[in-house]
Amino acid sequence: MLYRVEGIVIRSMDYGEGNKIITLCTKSHGKVGVLVRGAKKVRSRHAAATQLFTYGEYVFFRGMGHIGTLNSCEILEGHHTLREQLHLAAYASYAAELVDRALQDEEAGGAMFDQLHAYLEALEAGKDAQVTTHLLEMKLWQRTGVGPQLYACVSCGREDELAGVGWRLGGALCRACLMREHDQYKAGPAMLTLLRQFEKTDLRRLGNVTLKPETKLRLRAFMRGYMDTHVGVRLKSQQFLDQMEKYDLANLDE
Numbered sequence: 001m002l003y004r005v006e007g008i009v010i011r012s013m014d015y016g017e018g019n020k021i022i023t024l025c026t027k028s029h030g031k032v033g034v035l036v037r038g039a040k041k042v043r044s045r046h047a048a049a050t051q052l053f054t055y056g057e058y059v060f061f062r063g064m065g066h067i068g069t070l071n072s073c074e075i076l077e078g079h080h081t082l083r084e085q086l087h088l089a090a091y092a093s094y095a096a097e098l099v100d101r102a103l104q105d106e107e108a109g110g111a112m113f114d115q116l117h118a119y120l121e122a123l124e125a126g127k128d129a130q131v132t133t134h135l136l137e138m139k140l141w142q143r144t145g146v147g148p149q150l151y152a153c154v155s156c157g158r159e160d161e162l163a164g165v166g167w168r169l170g171g172a173l174c175r176a177c178l179m180r181e182h183d184q185y186k187a188g189p190a191m192l193t194l195l196r197q198f199e200k201t202d203l204r205r206l207g208n209v210t211l212k213p214e215t216k217l218r219l220r221a222f223m224r225g226y227m228d229t230h231v232g233v234r235l236k237s238q239q240f241l242d243q244m245e246k247y248d249l250a251n252l253d254e
């Protein structure tokens with residue numbers, strides 16, 4: 001059967017002699033694997049179609065129970081900038097790996113595709129890469145049902161007197177519970193408000209985000225702490241990103 005899907009390359013790996021297998025995050029078929037024959041040959045017309053972050057219309061043939069084989073691809077956006085600039089490449093690679101982990105094969109619905117596409121556009125447009133990446137993380141958590149609880153105290157359940165958030169406990173905390181939590185694991189009401197905004201923000205309608213450096217630091221501490229404690233995925237690309245962010249911050253301090 002012949003398929004025609006819009007998709008973004010979120011993984012690309014060598015396979016056999018001169019071939020590649022790409023993983024697409026698609027608008028209509030969730031995550032799809034496609035074999036691209038001869039993609040590694042110098043003059044392959046499909047080489048560009050297998051590059052990470054490429055957005056295109058992919059036409060592939062697939063028999064029952066087999067992986068698809070690429071027939072043709074029309075590239076809609078190459079997203080070169082995202083591969084060429086180290087800083088952006090680090091964020092985009094992390095995002096691609098995150099989406100790859102979160103998506104099931106052949107899942108219906110294009111929600112994740114829309115968010116990833118908007119995310120890559122935002123990176124290219126020069127929006128704050130760290131903040132935009134945290135937004136995407138939040139979208140993925142919400143979608144997979146592992147997001148923080150932000151409208152009731154995670155510790156005692158009350159819905160009033162919410163005074164902050166704790167990442168170790170997994171969300172909003174009322175005044176009394178916030179007092180009992182160790183400083184290291186909590187943040188005040190401003191962080192709660194920010195996280196609620198994140199939850200409501202659609203990346204396709206993202207304006208310009210400007211957060212103070214200290215807010216960004218606290219936000220990152222929350223997101224990383226939450227991810228390690230409640231989501232529990234360790235990504236290869238995250239280590240590199242962490243190192244790079246450390247270096248960025250060192251530069252800011254000069």
Ligand SMILES: [Zn+2]
Nearest residue numbers: 153156174177
């Ligand atoms: Zn409480």
